[in-house]
Amino acid sequence: MTEVNRVWRLHKRPVGELTDDVLSFAEEAIPAPADGECLFRLNYLSLDPTNRVWMSDIDQYMPPVELGAPMRGVVCGTVVESRSPAFKVGDVVSGLGVWADYQVGSPATVRPMGPTGPIPIVDAFGTFAVVGPTAYFGLLDLGEPKPGETVVVSAAAGAVGSIVGQIAKLKGCRAVGIAGSDEKCRWLVDELGFDAAINYRTEDLPAALARTCPQGIDVYFDNVGGSILDACLKRMNLNGRIPTCGLISSYNATAPVPGPYNYDMMLMQRLKIQGFIVMDYANRYPEAIQALAGWMAAGKIKVRQDVVDGLEHALTALKKLFTGANTGKLMIRVKDV
Ligand SMILES: NC(=O)c1ccc[n+]([C@@H]2O[C@H](COP(=O)([O-])OP(=O)(O)OC[C@H]3O[C@@H](n4cnc5c(N)ncnc54)[C@H](OP(=O)(O)O)[C@@H]3O)[C@@H](O)[C@H]2O)c1
Numbered sequence: 001m002t003e004v005n006r007v008w009r010l011h012k013r014p015v016g017e018l019t020d021d022v023l024s025f026a027e028e029a030i031p032a033p034a035d036g037e038c039l040f041r042l043n044y045l046s047l048d049p050t051n052r053v054w055m056s057d058i059d060q061y062m063p064p065v066e067l068g069a070p071m072r073g074v075v076c077g078t079v080v081e082s083r084s085p086a087f088k089v090g091d092v093v094s095g096l097g098v099w100a101d102y103q104v105g106s107p108a109t110v111r112p113m114g115p116t117g118p119i120p121i122v123d124a125f126g127t128f129a130v131v132g133p134t135a136y137f138g139l140l141d142l143g144e145p146k147p148g149e150t151v152v153v154s155a156a157a158g159a160v161g162s163i164v165g166q167i168a169k170l171k172g173c174r175a176v177g178i179a180g181s182d183e184k185c186r187w188l189v190d191e192l193g194f195d196a197a198i199n200y201r202t203e204d205l206p207a208a209l210a211r212t213c214p215q216g217i218d219v220y221f222d223n224v225g226g227s228i229l230d231a232c233l234k235r236m237n238l239n240g241r242i243p244t245c246g247l248i249s250s251y252n253a254t255a256p257v258p259g260p261y262n263y264d265m266m267l268m269q270r271l272k273i274q275g276f277i278v279m280d281y282a283n284r285y286p287e288a289i290q291a292l293a294g295w296m297a298a299g300k301i302k303v304r305q306d307v308v309d310g311l312e313h314a315l316t317a318l319k320k321l322f323t324g325a326n327t328g329k330l331m332i333r334v335k336d337v
Helices: 049-055 121-128 130-141 159-170 182-191 205-212 226-232 264-268 276-298 312-319
Strands: 003-010 024-029 038-046 071-082 093-100 101-105 110-112 148-151 172-180 194-200 217-221 236-244 274-275 305-309 329-333
Touching: 024 194, 024 264, 024 312, 038 312, 049 071, 093 101, 093 121, 101 159, 121 276, 121 305, 121 329, 130 159, 130 217, 130 236, 130 276, 148 159, 159 172, 159 217, 172 182, 172 205, 182 194, 194 205, 205 226, 205 305, 205 329, 217 226, 217 329, 226 236, 305 312, 312 329
Parallel strands: 148 172, 148 217, 172 194, 217 236, 236 274, 305 329
Antiparallel strands: 003 024, 038 071, 038 101, 038 329, 071 093, 093 110
């Protein structure tokens, strides 16, 4: 192999918003797989809000990335060399890897994606690797939506949120999305079938929630925390449920973030608020993938990939998640499968 291996490494822990010096990008030798491993070439790199969390030395659900280590990411690649019976050359694998053109994988970190039927690999990777199962288990297991109930989701035009609202509709609920632009709101209602959408940047949120959720909120799927959580808490119905999926509004915080001001609603309305990490559901992934694949193939769930070409643009692209410049699932494409 004569091609070089470009690798992103954590150079500096970020403080506040992501800056260009937190990662370094350099050419290195292509690694050699050991017995039981394969070498694969990157096709797609998923960019996720949690990348920002992994860069910080804070309490979290996985060890933070070590300073100087390759940046961790969810990846999709093609096997070019195998020293494991689990992989054949040409297999398309996905799982946890690093931001690099070439990397080694083992059965503990990646697995072959297998046939994806009518669903293009880019959509299968974009949806099944993380965000689809997150939406599926967070909404159905923790949100427990019932027909006729109102489900509100924040970051609704993002990867997880756009799927949450569509599953809510399939379950017979009223789906209301909160997003950061009029264009995103139009996409949610006109293309994805949400009943209503609120632009939290331009509208008065409590008034907009009162207008779009006349029967109150039964499930608030929280992707952002902060003031949006507070506004939704105030409108929760008795025995409402809040799956805490993400807190993106605080991932760049430089000082302790105050708790929700409307926490009293938890007591008054007997709410159930529960955090989860999709990895908790690793054993049930096939269930989510089967359901999502069926809905996608039948046109009942639409997915959108926000694809940026070139591994060299990964850090710049990651910033889009924090400015709201992405719609749907953000990823880097190095080479189509
Ligand atoms: N628990 C888990 O296992 C799990 C798994 C995957 C993701 N997550 C979490 O789920 C959330 C969504 O992730 P995703 O991958 O689907 O990302 P995404 O929604 O595709 O992208 C993030 C979106 O968040 C919105 N946002 C950014 N800063 C905000 C702020 N200060 N206030 C309100 N909205 C803000 C932006 O949209 P606007 O234009 O609408 O502002 C942006 O497009 C994140 O919090 C993530 O950490 C959790």
